[in-house]
Amino acid sequence: MAEPVLVHALTGFVDAGSAVRLAREHLETSFEHRVVATFDVDQLHDYRARRPMMTFDRDHFSSYDRPQLVLRRVLDATGTPFLLLTGPEPDVQWERFAAAVGQLVQRLGVRLSIGLNAIPMAVPHTRPLGVTLHGTRPELLGDHEPWLQSVQVPASIGNLLELRLGHSGHDAMGVAAHVPHYLAQTDYPLAAETLVQHVSRATGLVLPTASLHEAAEELRAGIDEQVAGSEDVREVVRALETQYDAYVGSRSRGGLLAAERAQLPSADELGAELEAFLAEQGEQPEG
Numbered sequence: 001m002a003e004p005v006l007v008h009a010l011t012g013f014v015d016a017g018s019a020v021r022l023a024r025e026h027l028e029t030s031f032e033h034r035v036v037a038t039f040d041v042d043q044l045h046d047y048r049a050r051r052p053m054m055t056f057d058r059d060h061f062s063s064y065d066r067p068q069l070v071l072r073r074v075l076d077a078t079g080t081p082f083l084l085l086t087g088p089e090p091d092v093q094w095e096r097f098a099a100a101v102g103q104l105v106q107r108l109g110v111r112l113s114i115g116l117n118a119i120p121m122a123v124p125h126t127r128p129l130g131v132t133l134h135g136t137r138p139e140l141l142g143d144h145e146p147w148l149q150s151v152q153v154p155a156s157i158g159n160l161l162e163l164r165l166g167h168s169g170h171d172a173m174g175v176a177a178h179v180p181h182y183l184a185q186t187d188y189p190l191a192a193e194t195l196v197q198h199v200s201r202a203t204g205l206v207l208p209t210a211s212l213h214e215a216a217e218e219l220r221a222g223i224d225e226q227v228a229g230s231e232d233v234r235e236v237v238r239a240l241e242t243q244y245d246a247y248v249g250s251r252s253r254g255g256l257l258a259a260e261r262a263q264l265p266s267a268d269e270l271g272a273e274l275e276a277f278l279a280e281q282g283e284q285p286e287g
Contacts, residue, residue: 001073001081001108001109002109003109003110003111004073004081004082004083004108004109004110004111005082005083005110005111005112005113005114005199005203005205006082006083006084006085006105006108006110006112006113006114007027007082007083007084007085007113007114007115007116007199008084008085008086008101008113008114008115008116008158008161009021009023009024009027009084009085009086009115009116010069010085010086010087010088010089010115010156010157010158011086011087011088011089012050012088012089012157013089013117013154013156013157013158014117014118014119014120014156015117015118016118016119016120016177016179016181016183016184016188016191017118017177017179017183017184017186017187017188017191017192018118018187018188018192019116019118019177019179019188019189019191019192019194019195020116020117020118020192020195021192022187022188022189022191022192022212023116023192023195023196023212024084024086024116026192026196026209026211026212027074027084027196027207028072028074028084028086030207030208030211031074031075031076031077031207032074032075033072033073033074033075033084034072034073035070035071035072035073036071036072036073036083037070037071037104038068038069038070038071039069039070039087039097039100041066041067041068041069041087041088043092043093044069044090044091044092044093044097045067045088045090045091046091046092049091050067050088050091052064052065052066052067053065067087067088068087069085069086069087069088069090070085070086070087071083071084071085071104072084072085072086076205076206076207077206077207077208078206080205080206082203082205083108083110085101089156089157089158090157094157094160095164097157098157098160098161098164099164101161101165102164102165102168102170105165105170106168106170110170111171112140112171112172112173112202112203113161113162113165113170113171113172113173114172114173114174114175114199114202114203115158115159115161115162115172115173115174115175116158116174116175116176116195116199117156117158117159117174117175117176117177118176118177118179118188118191118195119132119176119177119178119179120179120180120181120184121178121179121180121181122181122240122243123178123180123181123240123244124180124237124240124241124244125180125183125220125223125237126237126241127241127244127245129177129178129179129190129191129194130147130177130178131144131175131176131177131178131194131198132146132147132175132176132178133173133174133175133176133198134162134173134174134176135162135166135171135172135173135174136162136165136166136170136171136172136173137166137171140171140173140202141173147178158174159174162174173202175195175198175199175202177191177192177194177195178191179191180240183223186219187219188216188219189212189213189215189216189219190212190216190219190220192212193209193212193213193216196209196212197209
């Protein structure tokens, strides 16, 4: 396996629309793979903070969902191998874990690592799904234009891996899908499709996403049907569209005018109204 790519999709941090989980499941179920390494989860997992599930079957316990941190060798659609690191984000010993991954990167000759993430954003589902790209070298990001400047955010092990790998001279990057915040609690396959497509774009791996695309189209139709059924919700979506379009347009003008911002409702107001509507729709019995 000469100079493989490492994709890491760890759970436990923000995963809006379950996009990282859906992307991981797609890679695991769509492509041939085998385990090449595992980590000692007992050294890394806080069982009382994140209790694994057990199955109780009538009068006995029949199974235990044991946490696993696994490194797999996966073959893309052309037979090109790459590495996939999955499992729960460690609760403790982050630096030791990052150092262990760094040793694997060095030993296996990894040419690029790429982490997956999905964050809720005040964006409408009717506009192209955006992403935030970041990396240890600007050249890894192509012509991507940043959405943010300098900001402090809660740490994640995925982002720490990128930082530490960069410090040791390895190429590393990440991609975070922007999920409409009113859909953050819903499985959102469009975001998973976008993550996988960006992995392909950044690495050259051939990773078809037909099943994710089909699921995304089906979900989009259902969302549009709900929105069409309520004028109030249509107004909320239109307001989000106006906010999105104004922001995108402002990027070539150097920023939104204060007057433009003042005319728009806040993201919290928009999201709360739409989330309430969608929750009501989910509680209605089927006719």
